Amino acid sequence: MxxxxxxxxxxxxxxxxxxxxxxxxxxxxxxxxxxxxxxxxxxxxxxxxxxxxxxxxxxxxxxxxxxxxxxxxxxxxxxxxxxxxxxxxxxxxxxxxxxxxxxxxxxxxxxxxxxxxxxxxxxxxxxxxxxxxxxxxxxxxxxxxxxxxxxxxxxxxxxxxxxxxxxxxxxxxxxxxxxxxxxxxxxxxxxxxxxxxxxxxxxxxxxxxxxxxxxLPVKSKKTKTRNRFFHYIYSEQNILLQKRTQKDIWENMYEFPLVEVEKQLTPSATKNVIEKTLGLIIEPSPIAEYKHILSHQHIFATFWKLKLNKPMDTSNYIQCNHSDLAEYAIPRLIDRFLEQVNSSSF
DNA sequence: TTCCTGCGCG
DNA sequence: CGCGCAGGAA
Missing domain, CATH: 1.10.340.30 (Hypothetical protein; domain 2)
Structure with a gap:
Protein backbone atom coordinates (compact mmCIF):
# COMPACT_ATOMS: atom_id res chain seq x y z
CA MET A 1 0.00 0.00 0.00
CA LEU A 216 2.64 -13.42 13.98
CA PRO A 217 5.53 -12.91 13.81
CA VAL A 218 6.80 -16.48 13.40
CA LYS A 219 10.05 -17.61 14.98
CA SER A 220 11.87 -20.80 14.05
CA LYS A 221 14.02 -21.50 17.08
CA LYS A 222 13.16 -21.96 20.70
CA THR A 223 15.82 -20.97 23.20
CA LYS A 224 17.43 -23.68 25.27
CA THR A 225 18.63 -23.14 28.79
CA ARG A 226 21.07 -24.91 31.06
CA ASN A 227 21.23 -25.00 34.85
CA ARG A 228 24.22 -23.80 36.85
CA PHE A 229 24.86 -23.94 40.58
CA PHE A 230 26.77 -21.07 42.15
CA HIS A 231 27.97 -20.92 45.74
CA TYR A 232 29.07 -17.48 46.95
CA ILE A 233 30.98 -16.66 50.11
CA TYR A 234 29.90 -13.53 51.92
CA SER A 235 31.91 -11.98 54.72
CA GLU A 236 30.12 -9.03 56.20
CA GLN A 237 33.01 -7.32 57.99
CA ASN A 238 35.62 -7.49 55.32
CA ILE A 239 33.89 -8.25 52.05
CA LEU A 240 35.86 -10.36 49.59
CA LEU A 241 35.52 -9.65 45.88
CA GLN A 242 36.95 -11.02 42.68
CA LYS A 243 36.69 -9.89 39.07
CA ARG A 244 35.09 -12.17 36.49
CA THR A 245 37.63 -12.22 33.71
CA GLN A 246 36.54 -15.40 31.94
CA LYS A 247 34.61 -15.41 28.68
CA ASP A 248 31.35 -16.02 30.45
CA ILE A 249 28.40 -14.13 31.83
CA TRP A 250 29.09 -10.83 33.64
CA GLU A 251 32.54 -10.44 32.12
CA ASN A 252 34.70 -7.85 33.92
CA MET A 253 32.19 -7.39 36.72
CA TYR A 254 32.74 -8.20 40.39
CA GLU A 255 31.37 -10.89 42.68
CA PHE A 256 32.08 -12.73 45.92
CA PRO A 257 34.41 -15.75 46.01
CA LEU A 258 32.61 -18.38 43.96
CA VAL A 259 32.50 -22.14 43.72
CA GLU A 260 30.49 -23.53 40.85
CA VAL A 261 29.36 -27.16 41.07
CA GLU A 262 27.81 -29.50 38.54
CA LYS A 263 24.69 -30.28 40.50
CA GLN A 264 23.03 -29.77 43.83
CA LEU A 265 24.56 -31.66 46.76
CA THR A 266 23.58 -31.88 50.39
CA PRO A 267 24.52 -28.79 52.43
CA SER A 268 27.29 -30.57 54.29
CA ALA A 269 28.78 -32.05 51.12
CA THR A 270 28.62 -28.64 49.51
CA LYS A 271 30.31 -27.04 52.50
CA ASN A 272 33.17 -29.53 52.19
CA VAL A 273 33.63 -28.83 48.50
CA ILE A 274 33.64 -25.09 49.02
CA GLU A 275 36.14 -25.20 51.87
CA LYS A 276 38.43 -27.55 50.03
CA THR A 277 38.29 -25.51 46.82
CA LEU A 278 38.76 -22.07 48.29
CA GLY A 279 40.63 -22.79 51.52
CA LEU A 280 38.09 -20.68 53.37
CA ILE A 281 36.03 -21.86 56.34
CA ILE A 282 32.30 -21.17 56.23
CA GLU A 283 29.28 -21.43 58.51
CA PRO A 284 27.44 -24.76 58.24
CA SER A 285 24.22 -23.55 56.65
CA PRO A 286 23.55 -21.13 53.82
CA ILE A 287 22.13 -17.68 54.52
CA ALA A 288 20.28 -17.13 51.26
CA GLU A 289 19.22 -18.87 48.06
CA TYR A 290 18.06 -17.41 44.77
CA LYS A 291 17.09 -18.63 41.35
CA HIS A 292 18.40 -16.12 38.86
CA ILE A 293 17.20 -16.36 35.26
CA LEU A 294 19.33 -15.32 32.30
CA SER A 295 18.64 -15.69 28.61
CA HIS A 296 20.24 -19.12 28.31
CA GLN A 297 20.91 -20.18 31.88
CA HIS A 298 19.10 -20.73 35.16
CA ILE A 299 21.45 -19.97 37.99
CA PHE A 300 20.76 -21.52 41.36
CA ALA A 301 22.76 -19.34 43.72
CA THR A 302 23.49 -20.13 47.35
CA PHE A 303 25.15 -17.64 49.70
CA TRP A 304 27.31 -18.86 52.56
CA LYS A 305 28.75 -16.84 55.39
CA LEU A 306 32.48 -16.84 56.07
CA LYS A 307 33.52 -18.10 59.51
CA LEU A 308 35.82 -15.54 61.02
CA ASN A 309 37.25 -17.29 64.04
CA LYS A 310 40.60 -18.11 62.56
CA PRO A 311 42.93 -16.37 60.15
CA MET A 312 43.00 -17.56 56.56
CA ASP A 313 44.53 -16.61 53.28
CA THR A 314 42.36 -14.02 51.58
CA SER A 315 45.15 -12.44 49.55
CA ASN A 316 43.66 -13.68 46.28
CA TYR A 317 40.73 -11.33 46.71
CA ILE A 318 39.95 -7.66 46.76
CA GLN A 319 38.89 -6.71 50.28
CA CYS A 320 36.48 -3.90 50.93
CA ASN A 321 33.78 -2.57 53.20
CA HIS A 322 30.19 -1.77 52.31
CA SER A 323 30.87 1.78 51.14
CA ASP A 324 33.77 0.71 48.90
CA LEU A 325 31.52 -1.94 47.47
CA ALA A 326 29.37 0.75 45.90
CA GLU A 327 32.25 1.53 43.54
CA TYR A 328 32.26 -1.91 41.94
CA ALA A 329 30.01 -3.04 39.11
CA ILE A 330 28.14 -6.11 40.34
CA PRO A 331 25.51 -8.32 38.71
CA ARG A 332 21.87 -7.98 39.67
CA LEU A 333 22.04 -11.28 41.54
CA ILE A 334 24.69 -10.01 43.97
CA ASP A 335 22.90 -6.70 44.24
CA ARG A 336 19.66 -8.44 45.13
CA PHE A 337 21.41 -10.40 47.86
CA LEU A 338 22.96 -7.22 49.27
CA GLU A 339 19.59 -5.49 49.31
CA GLN A 340 18.29 -8.30 51.45
CA VAL A 341 21.33 -8.24 53.72
CA ASN A 342 21.05 -4.49 54.22
CA SER A 343 17.35 -4.53 54.92
CA SER A 344 17.21 -7.48 57.28
CA SER A 345 19.34 -8.85 60.07
CA PHE A 346 22.18 -11.16 59.22
C1' DT B 1 5.40 -18.96 39.01
C1' DT B 2 5.98 -19.06 34.34
C1' DC B 3 6.33 -16.71 29.90
C1' DC B 4 8.04 -13.38 26.93
C1' DT B 5 10.57 -9.59 24.84
C1' DG B 6 14.95 -7.40 22.87
C1' DC B 7 20.04 -6.73 19.06
C1' DG B 8 24.87 -7.89 18.21
C1' DC B 9 29.04 -10.70 18.47
C1' DG B 10 32.37 -14.56 17.80
C1' DC C 1 23.83 -20.19 15.26
C1' DG C 2 24.45 -20.17 20.26
C1' DC C 3 24.86 -17.01 23.82
C1' DG C 4 24.33 -12.68 26.77
C1' DC C 5 20.56 -10.03 31.20
C1' DA C 6 16.58 -8.16 33.60
C1' DG C 7 11.93 -7.09 34.54
C1' DG C 8 7.01 -6.78 33.30
C1' DA C 9 2.85 -9.37 31.93
C1' DA C 10 0.01 -13.29 32.08
Whole structure:
Protein backbone atom coordinates (compact mmCIF):
# COMPACT_ATOMS: atom_id res chain seq x y z
CA MET A 1 0.00 0.00 0.00
CA UNK A 2 1.29 3.40 -0.97
CA UNK A 3 -0.58 4.98 1.96
CA UNK A 4 1.40 3.11 4.57
CA UNK A 5 3.99 5.81 5.22
CA UNK A 6 1.43 8.59 5.18
CA UNK A 7 -0.98 6.82 7.53
CA UNK A 8 1.59 6.01 10.18
CA UNK A 9 3.14 9.46 9.85
CA UNK A 10 -0.17 11.14 10.65
CA UNK A 11 -0.76 8.71 13.50
CA UNK A 12 2.75 9.28 14.86
CA UNK A 13 2.41 13.06 15.00
CA UNK A 14 -0.69 12.67 17.15
CA UNK A 15 0.44 9.80 19.37
CA UNK A 16 4.19 9.97 19.86
CA UNK A 17 5.58 9.84 23.36
CA UNK A 18 7.90 12.56 24.52
CA UNK A 19 11.22 10.89 25.20
CA UNK A 20 14.50 12.56 26.15
CA UNK A 21 16.28 11.40 22.98
CA UNK A 22 13.51 12.35 20.60
CA UNK A 23 13.71 15.63 18.75
CA UNK A 24 17.48 15.76 18.85
CA UNK A 25 19.92 15.26 16.00
CA UNK A 26 22.88 14.84 18.33
CA UNK A 27 24.42 11.63 17.02
CA UNK A 28 26.12 10.82 20.30
CA UNK A 29 22.87 11.07 22.22
CA UNK A 30 20.98 9.06 19.62
CA UNK A 31 23.64 6.36 19.56
CA UNK A 32 23.64 6.14 23.34
CA UNK A 33 19.86 5.88 23.53
CA UNK A 34 19.75 3.23 20.81
CA UNK A 35 22.36 1.05 22.49
CA UNK A 36 20.57 1.34 25.82
CA UNK A 37 17.24 0.53 24.17
CA UNK A 38 18.63 -2.45 22.24
CA UNK A 39 17.45 -4.97 24.78
CA UNK A 40 15.77 -2.72 27.27
CA UNK A 41 12.35 -1.16 27.67
CA UNK A 42 11.95 2.59 27.51
CA UNK A 43 10.84 2.89 31.14
CA UNK A 44 13.91 1.10 32.39
CA UNK A 45 16.37 2.77 30.03
CA UNK A 46 15.42 6.41 30.52
CA UNK A 47 17.31 7.02 33.76
CA UNK A 48 20.40 5.24 32.50
CA UNK A 49 20.40 7.47 29.43
CA UNK A 50 20.23 10.60 31.58
CA UNK A 51 22.97 9.30 33.89
CA UNK A 52 25.29 8.60 30.97
CA UNK A 53 24.77 12.02 29.39
CA UNK A 54 25.43 13.65 32.71
CA UNK A 55 28.55 11.64 33.54
CA UNK A 56 29.95 11.66 30.02
CA UNK A 57 28.86 14.89 28.31
CA UNK A 58 30.96 14.13 25.24
CA UNK A 59 32.14 11.07 23.37
CA UNK A 60 35.64 11.93 24.48
CA UNK A 61 34.64 11.84 28.14
CA UNK A 62 33.24 8.38 27.58
CA UNK A 63 36.26 7.20 25.63
CA UNK A 64 38.70 8.34 28.31
CA UNK A 65 36.79 6.90 31.26
CA UNK A 66 37.99 3.65 32.83
CA UNK A 67 35.97 0.58 31.86
CA UNK A 68 35.07 -0.07 35.49
CA UNK A 69 33.31 3.29 35.61
CA UNK A 70 31.30 2.60 32.47
CA UNK A 71 30.25 -0.82 33.74
CA UNK A 72 29.31 0.66 37.09
CA UNK A 73 26.97 3.14 35.41
CA UNK A 74 25.50 0.32 33.36
CA UNK A 75 24.98 -1.89 36.42
CA UNK A 76 21.49 -3.39 36.53
CA UNK A 77 20.71 -2.97 32.83
CA UNK A 78 21.94 -6.40 31.81
CA UNK A 79 23.71 -7.50 28.64
CA UNK A 80 26.90 -5.88 29.86
CA UNK A 81 28.72 -6.44 26.58
CA UNK A 82 26.71 -3.46 25.37
CA UNK A 83 28.55 -1.26 27.87
CA UNK A 84 31.95 -2.70 26.99
CA UNK A 85 31.22 -2.26 23.28
CA UNK A 86 29.91 1.27 23.79
CA UNK A 87 33.17 2.13 25.49
CA UNK A 88 35.22 0.52 22.71
CA UNK A 89 33.22 2.39 20.07
CA UNK A 90 33.80 5.69 21.84
CA UNK A 91 37.53 5.01 21.62
CA UNK A 92 37.12 4.12 17.93
CA UNK A 93 35.40 7.46 17.32
CA UNK A 94 38.09 9.32 19.20
CA UNK A 95 41.00 7.75 17.35
CA UNK A 96 39.50 7.17 13.88
CA UNK A 97 37.16 10.14 13.57
CA UNK A 98 38.80 12.75 15.74
CA UNK A 99 35.98 12.48 18.26
CA UNK A 100 33.30 13.38 15.70
CA UNK A 101 30.54 10.86 15.19
CA UNK A 102 30.80 9.33 11.67
CA UNK A 103 28.04 10.55 9.37
CA UNK A 104 27.63 7.79 6.79
CA UNK A 105 26.05 4.38 7.17
CA UNK A 106 29.07 2.18 6.57
CA UNK A 107 31.31 4.07 9.00
CA UNK A 108 28.56 4.01 11.61
CA UNK A 109 28.01 0.30 11.00
CA UNK A 110 31.67 -0.44 11.75
CA UNK A 111 31.46 0.80 15.32
CA UNK A 112 31.61 -1.93 17.93
CA UNK A 113 28.15 -2.88 19.17
CA UNK A 114 26.42 -1.22 16.22
CA UNK A 115 24.61 -3.72 13.99
CA UNK A 116 22.20 -3.23 11.11
CA UNK A 117 19.39 -1.93 13.26
CA UNK A 118 21.38 0.60 15.26
CA UNK A 119 23.30 1.84 12.22
CA UNK A 120 20.02 2.50 10.39
CA UNK A 121 18.57 4.23 13.44
CA UNK A 122 21.53 6.58 13.85
CA UNK A 123 21.87 7.20 10.10
CA UNK A 124 18.24 8.21 9.79
CA UNK A 125 17.68 10.03 13.10
CA UNK A 126 20.93 11.97 13.18
CA UNK A 127 21.69 12.37 9.48
CA UNK A 128 18.34 11.95 7.66
CA UNK A 129 19.68 9.06 5.59
CA UNK A 130 17.11 6.69 4.02
CA UNK A 131 17.92 3.46 5.87
CA UNK A 132 14.92 1.58 7.22
CA UNK A 133 15.21 0.24 10.77
CA UNK A 134 14.21 -3.34 11.36
CA UNK A 135 13.79 -4.11 15.04
CA UNK A 136 11.34 -6.30 16.96
CA UNK A 137 8.57 -3.75 16.49
CA UNK A 138 9.08 -3.58 12.74
CA UNK A 139 9.11 -7.37 12.43
CA UNK A 140 5.80 -7.49 14.27
CA UNK A 141 4.10 -4.68 12.38
CA UNK A 142 5.17 -5.89 8.95
CA UNK A 143 4.62 -9.60 9.53
CA UNK A 144 1.08 -8.77 10.52
CA UNK A 145 0.52 -6.16 7.87
CA UNK A 146 1.57 -8.56 5.11
CA UNK A 147 0.40 -11.71 6.92
CA UNK A 148 3.95 -12.90 6.34
CA UNK A 149 4.89 -16.32 7.74
CA UNK A 150 8.60 -16.31 7.01
CA UNK A 151 10.40 -16.75 10.36
CA UNK A 152 12.07 -13.53 11.48
CA UNK A 153 15.05 -15.23 13.11
CA UNK A 154 16.54 -16.50 9.84
CA UNK A 155 18.76 -14.83 7.25
CA UNK A 156 15.96 -15.05 4.73
CA UNK A 157 13.45 -13.49 7.11
CA UNK A 158 15.77 -10.66 8.02
CA UNK A 159 16.45 -9.93 4.36
CA UNK A 160 12.77 -10.08 3.43
CA UNK A 161 11.55 -7.74 6.17
CA UNK A 162 14.38 -5.31 5.51
CA UNK A 163 13.24 -5.21 1.89
CA UNK A 164 9.64 -4.59 2.91
CA UNK A 165 10.68 -1.74 5.17
CA UNK A 166 12.99 -0.12 2.65
CA UNK A 167 10.24 -0.26 0.02
CA UNK A 168 7.78 1.45 2.34
CA UNK A 169 10.09 4.10 3.77
CA UNK A 170 9.36 7.74 3.07
CA UNK A 171 12.56 8.99 1.41
CA UNK A 172 11.62 12.58 2.15
CA UNK A 173 11.58 11.96 5.89
CA UNK A 174 13.13 8.61 6.77
CA UNK A 175 13.61 9.57 10.41
CA UNK A 176 9.89 10.11 11.01
CA UNK A 177 8.99 6.94 9.14
CA UNK A 178 11.37 4.88 11.26
CA UNK A 179 10.17 6.44 14.50
CA UNK A 180 6.54 6.03 13.47
CA UNK A 181 6.67 2.35 12.57
CA UNK A 182 8.50 1.47 15.79
CA UNK A 183 6.18 3.60 17.90
CA UNK A 184 3.19 1.91 16.29
CA UNK A 185 4.67 -1.46 17.23
CA UNK A 186 5.31 -0.29 20.78
CA UNK A 187 1.91 1.28 21.42
CA UNK A 188 -0.64 -0.31 19.08
CA UNK A 189 0.65 -3.39 17.31
CA UNK A 190 1.84 -4.94 20.56
CA UNK A 191 2.67 -8.63 21.11
CA UNK A 192 -0.44 -9.20 23.18
CA UNK A 193 -3.57 -7.11 23.44
CA UNK A 194 -2.93 -5.31 20.19
CA UNK A 195 -5.39 -2.45 19.75
CA UNK A 196 -6.30 -3.04 16.13
CA UNK A 197 -9.44 -0.95 16.39
CA UNK A 198 -7.38 2.22 16.77
CA UNK A 199 -4.66 1.20 14.31
CA UNK A 200 -4.21 3.53 11.33
CA UNK A 201 -3.45 0.48 9.17
CA UNK A 202 -6.45 -1.66 10.10
CA UNK A 203 -8.15 -1.21 6.72
CA UNK A 204 -5.29 -2.77 4.81
CA UNK A 205 -3.69 -5.09 7.40
CA UNK A 206 -3.65 -8.60 5.93
CA UNK A 207 -2.94 -10.30 9.25
CA UNK A 208 -5.96 -8.67 10.83
CA UNK A 209 -8.10 -9.57 7.86
CA UNK A 210 -7.01 -13.22 8.21
CA UNK A 211 -7.46 -13.08 12.00
CA UNK A 212 -3.84 -14.16 12.46
CA UNK A 213 -2.52 -11.20 14.47
CA UNK A 214 -1.43 -13.31 17.44
CA UNK A 215 0.18 -15.98 15.29
CA LEU A 216 2.64 -13.42 13.98
CA PRO A 217 5.53 -12.91 13.81
CA VAL A 218 6.80 -16.48 13.40
CA LYS A 219 10.05 -17.61 14.98
CA SER A 220 11.87 -20.80 14.05
CA LYS A 221 14.02 -21.50 17.08
CA LYS A 222 13.16 -21.96 20.70
CA THR A 223 15.82 -20.97 23.20
CA LYS A 224 17.43 -23.68 25.27
CA THR A 225 18.63 -23.14 28.79
CA ARG A 226 21.07 -24.91 31.06
CA ASN A 227 21.23 -25.00 34.85
CA ARG A 228 24.22 -23.80 36.85
CA PHE A 229 24.86 -23.94 40.58
CA PHE A 230 26.77 -21.07 42.15
CA HIS A 231 27.97 -20.92 45.74
CA TYR A 232 29.07 -17.48 46.95
CA ILE A 233 30.98 -16.66 50.11
CA TYR A 234 29.90 -13.53 51.92
CA SER A 235 31.91 -11.98 54.72
CA GLU A 236 30.12 -9.03 56.20
CA GLN A 237 33.01 -7.32 57.99
CA ASN A 238 35.62 -7.49 55.32
CA ILE A 239 33.89 -8.25 52.05
CA LEU A 240 35.86 -10.36 49.59
CA LEU A 241 35.52 -9.65 45.88
CA GLN A 242 36.95 -11.02 42.68
CA LYS A 243 36.69 -9.89 39.07
CA ARG A 244 35.09 -12.17 36.49
CA THR A 245 37.63 -12.22 33.71
CA GLN A 246 36.54 -15.40 31.94
CA LYS A 247 34.61 -15.41 28.68
CA ASP A 248 31.35 -16.02 30.45
CA ILE A 249 28.40 -14.13 31.83
CA TRP A 250 29.09 -10.83 33.64
CA GLU A 251 32.54 -10.44 32.12
CA ASN A 252 34.70 -7.85 33.92
CA MET A 253 32.19 -7.39 36.72
CA TYR A 254 32.74 -8.20 40.39
CA GLU A 255 31.37 -10.89 42.68
CA PHE A 256 32.08 -12.73 45.92
CA PRO A 257 34.41 -15.75 46.01
CA LEU A 258 32.61 -18.38 43.96
CA VAL A 259 32.50 -22.14 43.72
CA GLU A 260 30.49 -23.53 40.85
CA VAL A 261 29.36 -27.16 41.07
CA GLU A 262 27.81 -29.50 38.54
CA LYS A 263 24.69 -30.28 40.50
CA GLN A 264 23.03 -29.77 43.83
CA LEU A 265 24.56 -31.66 46.76
CA THR A 266 23.58 -31.88 50.39
CA PRO A 267 24.52 -28.79 52.43
CA SER A 268 27.29 -30.57 54.29
CA ALA A 269 28.78 -32.05 51.12
CA THR A 270 28.62 -28.64 49.51
CA LYS A 271 30.31 -27.04 52.50
CA ASN A 272 33.17 -29.53 52.19
CA VAL A 273 33.63 -28.83 48.50
CA ILE A 274 33.64 -25.09 49.02
CA GLU A 275 36.14 -25.20 51.87
CA LYS A 276 38.43 -27.55 50.03
CA THR A 277 38.29 -25.51 46.82
CA LEU A 278 38.76 -22.07 48.29
CA GLY A 279 40.63 -22.79 51.52
CA LEU A 280 38.09 -20.68 53.37
CA ILE A 281 36.03 -21.86 56.34
CA ILE A 282 32.30 -21.17 56.23
CA GLU A 283 29.28 -21.43 58.51
CA PRO A 284 27.44 -24.76 58.24
CA SER A 285 24.22 -23.55 56.65
CA PRO A 286 23.55 -21.13 53.82
CA ILE A 287 22.13 -17.68 54.52
CA ALA A 288 20.28 -17.13 51.26
CA GLU A 289 19.22 -18.87 48.06
CA TYR A 290 18.06 -17.41 44.77
CA LYS A 291 17.09 -18.63 41.35
CA HIS A 292 18.40 -16.12 38.86
CA ILE A 293 17.20 -16.36 35.26
CA LEU A 294 19.33 -15.32 32.30
CA SER A 295 18.64 -15.69 28.61
CA HIS A 296 20.24 -19.12 28.31
CA GLN A 297 20.91 -20.18 31.88
CA HIS A 298 19.10 -20.73 35.16
CA ILE A 299 21.45 -19.97 37.99
CA PHE A 300 20.76 -21.52 41.36
CA ALA A 301 22.76 -19.34 43.72
CA THR A 302 23.49 -20.13 47.35
CA PHE A 303 25.15 -17.64 49.70
CA TRP A 304 27.31 -18.86 52.56
CA LYS A 305 28.75 -16.84 55.39
CA LEU A 306 32.48 -16.84 56.07
CA LYS A 307 33.52 -18.10 59.51
CA LEU A 308 35.82 -15.54 61.02
CA ASN A 309 37.25 -17.29 64.04
CA LYS A 310 40.60 -18.11 62.56
CA PRO A 311 42.93 -16.37 60.15
CA MET A 312 43.00 -17.56 56.56
CA ASP A 313 44.53 -16.61 53.28
CA THR A 314 42.36 -14.02 51.58
CA SER A 315 45.15 -12.44 49.55
CA ASN A 316 43.66 -13.68 46.28
CA TYR A 317 40.73 -11.33 46.71
CA ILE A 318 39.95 -7.66 46.76
CA GLN A 319 38.89 -6.71 50.28
CA CYS A 320 36.48 -3.90 50.93
CA ASN A 321 33.78 -2.57 53.20
CA HIS A 322 30.19 -1.77 52.31
CA SER A 323 30.87 1.78 51.14
CA ASP A 324 33.77 0.71 48.90
CA LEU A 325 31.52 -1.94 47.47
CA ALA A 326 29.37 0.75 45.90
CA GLU A 327 32.25 1.53 43.54
CA TYR A 328 32.26 -1.91 41.94
CA ALA A 329 30.01 -3.04 39.11
CA ILE A 330 28.14 -6.11 40.34
CA PRO A 331 25.51 -8.32 38.71
CA ARG A 332 21.87 -7.98 39.67
CA LEU A 333 22.04 -11.28 41.54
CA ILE A 334 24.69 -10.01 43.97
CA ASP A 335 22.90 -6.70 44.24
CA ARG A 336 19.66 -8.44 45.13
CA PHE A 337 21.41 -10.40 47.86
CA LEU A 338 22.96 -7.22 49.27
CA GLU A 339 19.59 -5.49 49.31
CA GLN A 340 18.29 -8.30 51.45
CA VAL A 341 21.33 -8.24 53.72
CA ASN A 342 21.05 -4.49 54.22
CA SER A 343 17.35 -4.53 54.92
CA SER A 344 17.21 -7.48 57.28
CA SER A 345 19.34 -8.85 60.07
CA PHE A 346 22.18 -11.16 59.22
C1' DT B 1 5.40 -18.96 39.01
C1' DT B 2 5.98 -19.06 34.34
C1' DC B 3 6.33 -16.71 29.90
C1' DC B 4 8.04 -13.38 26.93
C1' DT B 5 10.57 -9.59 24.84
C1' DG B 6 14.95 -7.40 22.87
C1' DC B 7 20.04 -6.73 19.06
C1' DG B 8 24.87 -7.89 18.21
C1' DC B 9 29.04 -10.70 18.47
C1' DG B 10 32.37 -14.56 17.80
C1' DC C 1 23.83 -20.19 15.26
C1' DG C 2 24.45 -20.17 20.26
C1' DC C 3 24.86 -17.01 23.82
C1' DG C 4 24.33 -12.68 26.77
C1' DC C 5 20.56 -10.03 31.20
C1' DA C 6 16.58 -8.16 33.60
C1' DG C 7 11.93 -7.09 34.54
C1' DG C 8 7.01 -6.78 33.30
C1' DA C 9 2.85 -9.37 31.93
C1' DA C 10 0.01 -13.29 32.08
Missing amino acids: RDFALLIDVWYRQNKRNLPWRDTQNAYHIWLSEVILQQTRVDQGKNYYLKFIKNFPTIKDLALAPEDEVLKLWQGLGYYSRARNLHTAAKQILSNHDGHFPSNYSDIRQLKGVGDYTAAAIASFAFDLPHAVVDGNVFRVLSRYYNEDTPIDTTLGKKLFTEYANNLINKKDPASFNQAIMELGALVCTPKKAVCNTCPLNDSCQGLRANRVYE
